[in-house]
Amino acid sequence: MQIGDQKVVTLHYILTDSEGRLIDKSDDGSFAYLHGASNIIPGLEDALAGRSTGDEVTVAVAPEDGYGARNDAMLQQVPKSMFEDGSQIAVGSQFHAQGPNGEMLVVTVVEIEDEHVVVDGNHPLAGVDLHFSVTIVDVRDASAEEIEHGHAHGPEGHHH
Ligand code: ZN
Secondary structure, eight states: OOOOOOEEEEEEEEETTTTTOOOEEGGGHHHHHHHTOSSOOHHHHHHHHBBTTEEEEEEEEEGGGOOOOOOGGGEEEGGGGSSGGGGGOTOOOEEEEOOTTTTTTEEEEHHHHSSSEEEESSTTTTOEEEEEEEEEEEEEEEOOOHHHTTTTOOBBBBOO
16 A cells, blocks of 8 residues: 555654764654654655555655754743752753743753853754655554544554
């Protein structure tokens, strides 16, 4: 069966950056998504359309088709007093914060100074060239429920 809209695709993937460093891979062998529902980044979804079970695909995804370009306006100084326990903050710590339009963001601490910290609201993979190595394990028709929900359900049925 070929990958297209309203198909549930199970795949193995390994994601590396341009230097071949491992960024992510599918846990316990596989990952399933609903094609055509923006469950995965557009650059990968487009490259998988029309592929079939057993195909091995390598896909290079530029930031604009992945997690977007880095935006320096997403760097913000935050007073240390805003953190419950300022002494626990470390570079690399991540926090949930509210973005300019009220959306939830994950921000990463990138710098610590005496009175404030600098947090970065960019997605950790913003501006990164992504290299996927994908093996397509299974392609099946989505159920009516999956299409209604806009995502794939696991083999045991509904699990969110
Ligand atoms: Zn659901």
